[in-house]
Amino acid sequence: MKEKNPWHTPVTIIITVIGVIAIVALVTVAVLQNRPVPQKYKYGIVLDAGSSHTALYIYQWRAEKDNNTGRVEQTHSCKVKGKGISSYASEPWRAGESLTLCMQEAEKRVPHKRHHETPLYLGATAGMRLLNMENSSASDRVFQAVERALQKFPFSYQGARILSGQEEGAFGWVTVNYLDDRLTQGLETTGALDLGGASTQISFVSDNYDGSESPSNSVTFRLYGNDYNLYTHSFLCYGKDQVLRMALAQQTQSGPGAILDPCFHPGYMETKNYSVLYDSPCVSDRKPQGAPSIFNHTGNGNFRQCQEVVKRVFNFSSCKYSRCSFNGVFQPLLQGPFGAFSAYYFVMNFLNLTDTSIPLESVMEKLTRYCATPWEKIKLQHPNVKLNYLAEYCFSGTYILTLLTEGYNFTSESYSSIKFIKKINGSDAGWTLGYMLNLTNMIPAEAPDSPPLPHAGYVSIVTIIAFLLFVLVILSLRPLWPRCSKQPHII
Numbered sequence: 001m002k003e004k005n006p007w008h009t010p011v012t013i014i015i016t017v018i019g020v021i022a023i024v025a026l027v028t029v030a031v032l033q034n035r036p037v038p039q040k041y042k043y044g045i046v047l048d049a050g051s052s053h054t055a056l057y058i059y060q061w062r063a064e065k066d067n068n069t070g071r072v073e074q075t076h077s078c079k080v081k082g083k084g085i086s087s088y089a090s091e092p093w094r095a096g097e098s099l100t101l102c103m104q105e106a107e108k109r110v111p112h113k114r115h116h117e118t119p120l121y122l123g124a125t126a127g128m129r130l131l132n133m134e135n136s137s138a139s140d141r142v143f144q145a146v147e148r149a150l151q152k153f154p155f156s157y158q159g160a161r162i163l164s165g166q167e168e169g170a171f172g173w174v175t176v177n178y179l180d181d182r183l184t185q186g187l188e189t190t191g192a193l194d195l196g197g198a199s200t201q202i203s204f205v206s207d208n209y210d211g212s213e214s215p216s217n218s219v220t221f222r223l224y225g226n227d228y229n230l231y232t233h234s235f236l237c238y239g240k241d242q243v244l245r246m247a248l249a250q251q252t253q254s255g256p257g258a259i260l261d262p263c264f265h266p267g268y269m270e271t272k273n274y275s276v277l278y279d280s281p282c283v284s285d286r287k288p289q290g291a292p293s294i295f296n297h298t299g300n301g302n303f304r305q306c307q308e309v310v311k312r313v314f315n316f317s318s319c320k321y322s323r324c325s326f327n328g329v330f331q332p333l334l335q336g337p338f339g340a341f342s343a344y345y346f347v348m349n350f351l352n353l354t355d356t357s358i359p360l361e362s363v364m365e366k367l368t369r370y371c372a373t374p375w376e377k378i379k380l381q382h383p384n385v386k387l388n389y390l391a392e393y394c395f396s397g398t399y400i401l402t403l404l405t406e407g408y409n410f411t412s413e414s415y416s417s418i419k420f421i422k423k424i425n426g427s428d429a430g431w432t433l434g435y436m437l438n439l440t441n442m443i444p445a446e447a448p449d450s451p452p453l454p455h456a457g458y459v460s461i462v463t464i465i466a467f468l469l470f471v472l473v474i475l476s477l478r479p480l481w482p483r484c485s486k487q488p489h490i491i
């Protein structure tokens with residue numbers, strides 16, 4: 001008689017099948033239960049309505065990392081054609097219209113399914129601050145037009161408003177330190193230097209500053225379990241376009257009709273309009289009475305003299321605090337490192353001076369040679385740069401160096417702790433990211449709990465337990481098995 005294999009008895013077959021099904025079921029449940037949500041992203045859009053131009057930024061982050069350690073990154077940016085929204089004071093509808101192309105681009109870039117849940121913010125800075133000071137109803141009309149335009153898009157519109165100088169400085173600092181991963185790690189922070197067209201901000205943490213000396217310059221944060229006492233100040237009218245107006249206004253005082261300007265290249269000559277020059281609250285009180293309507297603006301390209309002109313836009317005469325930067329504004333001892341972005345970067349990058357390991361003295365020598373270069377030669381060397389930008393780099397470079405050294409008190413040594421940056425890890429440096437992180441509560445005050453085990457860990461543990469259970473069941477059923485075939489048969 002042929003021997004029967006005991007593994008093929010109906011009981012063992014059933015046990016084996018049940019066991020296999022149990023393992024498959026347990027592992028499937030474990031995988032599905034703990035599986036990370038399939039790469040689903042959330043989005044946020046911020047419009048930076050600056051004095052000289054508006055830019056749109058799209059940010060994205062993984063949905064399951066909301067409110068946690070998930071990295072928010074910039075996926076797209078769009079530069080709005082034309083000038084800043086404050087320049088449309090007399091035809092506000094055009095301010096709204098100007099945003100259309102970039103908004104249409106955002107509609108395409110953010111997945112359709114996410115449109116309705118994507119928050120959209122517009123923050124305006126110094127250009128609108130100045131317009132609001134000068135003519136608040138004109139600034140209201142610009143905001144109404146912008147609001148109407150933005151509400152036409154399918155995003156979750158969260159409002160348009162003017163940021164205070166403090167917010168602008170503090171959110172720029174948050175952005176830089178967030179992108180550098182300094183906040184989660186509790187590392188020494190980086191100060192932030194932002195230079196715009198109409199205002200400039202300086203923000204840093206200084207160990208010997210507790211915020212009591214000048215409370216209006218103090219912002220406190222608790223981020224990821226660490227307390228920060230930030231010093232920040234925004235100088236309205238000290239953006240580079242407004243400083244250029246102030247410098248020109250000062251030079252017209254010596255005699256209307258013509259300016260021989262050391263901040264412009266030799267051979268530069270333009271006829272300019274007084275009413276355009278003085279059309280800003282930063283200079284309007286200096287408008288000479290009975291002056292002709294135009295003046296000749298001629299360059300003679302001399303860095304040292306240009307520095308003297310620029311120095312005169314700062315007031316160093318009084319300081320009621322222990323120490324000041326300029327215009328009687330308190331500033332604690334500088335503590336680096338610093339990241340300098342926006343126009344600091346545009347200008348220093350153009351001048352090939354972003355390398356701060358070059359000693360400050362050599363930087364000044366290079367700028368001296370650049371300013372002295374004839375305008376015709378400069379134009380030939382840079383045929384693709386817009387002429388109005390090109391004409392101003394000698395002035396702008398001189399202003400940047402003077403602001404840093406005479407204004408903020410950077411020395412030859414501390415100058416090397418500044419990094420001129422545009423992007424950090426793929427996202428632009430600027431206040432927009434910090435603004436969005438704050439409004440979407442994406443930076444927790446306390447350090448988030450990390451999960452006890454990663455996903456793969458859960459799956460392995462459940463698989464091992466299921467396998468052990470299966471072996472246990474098999475072994476416990478052993479007594480029911482038919483006798484082993486190797487035993488001698490007694491017939």
Ligand SMILES: Nc1ccn([C@@H]2O[C@H](COP(=O)(O)OP(=O)(O)OP(=O)(O)O)[C@@H](O)[C@H]2O)c(=O)n1
Nearest residue numbers: 050051052053125126196197198199342343346
């Ligand atoms: N390639 C470029 C781009 C811009 N600029 C100059 O940089 C300044 C604008 O800097 P930005 O940071 O864009 O200023 P806004 O945000 O528009 O101004 P604010 O922050 O003061 O509102 C302007 O003077 C502009 O002429 C430049 O010199 N080179």
Ligand SMILES: [Ca+2]
Nearest residue numbers: 050125196342
């Ligand atoms: Ca700006």
